[in-house]
Amino acid sequence: MITASDSRHAPPMAQADAALDVESIRRDFPILRQTINGHALVYLDNAATSQKPQVVIDAISRYYAEDNANIHRGVHALSVRATDAYEKVRITVQRFIGAAEPEEIVFVRSATEGINLIAQTYGRSEIGKGDEILITTMEHHSNIVPWQMLCRQTGAVLRVAPINDDGELILDQYEKLLCDRTKIVAVTHISNALGTINPLSEIIDLAHRHGARVLVDGAQAAPHLCIDVQALDCDFYVFSSHKVYGPTGVGVLYAKRELLEEMPPYQGGGEMIQSVTFDETTYNDVPHKFEAGTPNIAGVIGLGAALDYVNGIGLDRIAAYEHELLDHATHALAAIPQVRLIGTARHKAAVLAFVVEGIHPHDVGTVVDQEGIAIRTGHHCAQPVIDRFGLTATARASFAFYNTREEIDALAAAMRRVLEVFA
Amino acid sequence: MIDLYDLYQELILDHNRRPRNRRKLEDPSCQAEGYNPLCGDRVTVYLKIEDSVVTEATFDGSGCAISTASASLMTESVKGKSLEDAKALFRKFHGMLTGQSIETADGPDLGKLEVFSGVCRFPARVKCATLAWHTANAAWEKRETVVSTE
Ligand SMILES: Cc1ncc(COP(=O)(O)O)c(C=O)c1O
Numbered sequence: 001m002i003t004a005s006d007s008r009h010a011p012p013m014a015q016a017d018a019a020l021d022v023e024s025i026r027r028d029f030p031i032l033r034q035t036i037n038g039h040a041l042v043y044l045d046n047a048a049t050s051q052k053p054q055v056v057i058d059a060i061s062r063y064y065a066e067d068n069a070n071i072h073r074g075v076h077a078l079s080v081r082a083t084d085a086y087e088k089v090r091i092t093v094q095r096f097i098g099a100a101e102p103e104e105i106v107f108v109r110s111a112t113e114g115i116n117l118i119a120q121t122y123g124r125s126e127i128g129k130g131d132e133i134l135i136t137t138m139e140h141h142s143n144i145v146p147w148q149m150l151c152r153q154t155g156a157v158l159r160v161a162p163i164n165d166d167g168e169l170i171l172d173q174y175e176k177l178l179c180d181r182t183k184i185v186a187v188t189h190i191s192n193a194l195g196t197i198n199p200l201s202e203i204i205d206l207a208h209r210h211g212a213r214v215l216v217d218g219a220q221a222a223p224h225l226c227i228d229v230q231a232l233d234c235d236f237y238v239f240s241s242h243k244v245y246g247p248t249g250v251g252v253l254y255a256k257r258e259l260l261e262e263m264p265p266y267q268g269g270g271e272m273i274q275s276v277t278f279d280e281t282t283y284n285d286v287p288h289k290f291e292a293g294t295p296n297i298a299g300v301i302g303l304g305a306a307l308d309y310v311n312g313i314g315l316d317r318i319a320a321y322e323h324e325l326l327d328h329a330t331h332a333l334a335a336i337p338q339v340r341l342i343g344t345a346r347h348k349a350a351v352l353a354f355v356v357e358g359i360h361p362h363d364v365g366t367v368v369d370q371e372g373i374a375i376r377t378g379h380h381c382a383q384p385v386i387d388r389f390g391l392t393a394t395a396r397a398s399f400a401f402y403n404t405r406e407e408i409d410a411l412a413a414a415m416r417r418v419l420e421v422f423a
Numbered sequence: 424m425i426d427l428y429d430l431y432q433e434l435i436l437d438h439n440r441r442p443r444n445r446r447k448l449e450d451p452s453c454q455a456e457g458y459n460p461l462c463g464d465r466v467t468v469y470l471k472i473e474d475s476v477v478t479e480a481t482f483d484g485s486g487c488a489i490s491t492a493s494a495s496l497m498t499e500s501v502k503g504k505s506l507e508d509a510k511a512l513f514r515k516f517h518g519m520l521t522g523q524s525i526e527t528a529d530g531p532d533l534g535k536l537e538v539f540s541g542v543c544r545f546p547a548r549v550k551c552a553t554l555a556w557h558t559a560n561a562a563w564e565k566r567e568t569v570v571s572t573e
Contacts, residue, residue, distance in 0.1 A: 359488075360462075360464075360485075360487035360488060360491075361462070361487075362464075362489075362551065363431075363487050363488045363489070366427075366547070367427060370427050377462065378461060378462050378463060383463075386463070392462075392463035392465070421427065421431055421436075422431075422436065422488065
């Protein structure tokens, strides 16, 4: 059913200096209205995936109810409408990350697939035996394993730039690891396990001076920071729709046009070709060369609605508000003597990881869940960085602009309950 | 509403605070390592088996309260049992936690292990409770493979 009128679900108007109307924003997210174990749901697992506003849910059902057709291959009205809607999102994404042209935006399945695509196309064609790929200690498994696989295939070597006890990249050690064999630097914009915001401009600048290309894993940054890929001058940037209030199953890969032109295709199939005979195939132009098969059309349209929604609020205001939340949470948890914060970088966003003396994170997670509070516990798909801190797991609260100070106070209160249970 | 203390019963909290038999065995007949990738828990189980009787059972490793208490209580309950009885206990314990306990109604008495009956209402925690048991099972099966190939 698609009865919702556009005006009711229109995103709040962006007003640079006005505070967020969080109560009104919360009404846009139907999932937040429920209770868990008798308590109002407090969703603090946003780094794993974000919740979806009604406009995103409506955009997807409206597409299936009104416009569903395959794209780029029909002359009929529905196909034209579906193609238009899909291609319009490419422009929305281009603007969202400051890319020079919409053709530099490739729709994939996830941030993970974006990284694998680069490793298997750019990587396979440009990297050889003895070349080096440089990552950091704080990478998510999806920015480690594809490079390990590439190293195994090509005989290249994986190097890892270390971090300090606050969870910050040690820049001069990073610089020392760069050499003329370094072909790719793959680095996260924001660490999902620590919340650290990396100094991308320096990282990219140094890499380019050594002739290396830079892939930025923006999975955690897209929901929290204004991204400008041209100002950063990164070569590749990836993020996932589902972490930026859009649906699962869609990811974005940005690459500079000249790189996309040179790269061999990733998968073969329909859509990515211009002409096919049994002897020869001519590939389609970018970005379609990298979008083999029928894509996740509804998902891409949902992502478009999510980015419109985020733009409507304004990433500057979102970042400012979330920073306040992070400050408040940091103080609230640091006030509990048994709590140790993991990840205390000077520049952080939206993630608060911690351990409690003598109590396993898993038990912390279960007790706070009884109070309706959803946090993540475990290694957060970033085992090496958890190891770096001598741990096997942490608890992590991660924030979105629909969270409130009261919810953080509820977490702090639930932490006292944790201490009671395990006293 | 589920009560937290259905899960964290006093006996469990006690075995978490003061785990029994938490030490490495110097000359085990068999040992195995268990890993729960979900929470990063690791446990090693050491068994001494003489004339098909488990004469010694210890563990070491780090984990959450449920997995630590379960490892501790596992070592207490298999020690002194015949290997047959220990295996039957594993099957019954596993059945209780995964909700397949009907056909094992006439198996061995679970005794203290009944304190874990509340865990099945916390599906995310079932693996914590069964980790040490799966590891013990791997240890004694490994011994049999070794024995059978000799
Ligand atoms: C930093 C980082 N990179 C990559 C990913 C992978 O995202 P996805 O699973 O959507 O591909 C995540 C998701 O957890 C992440 O936090």
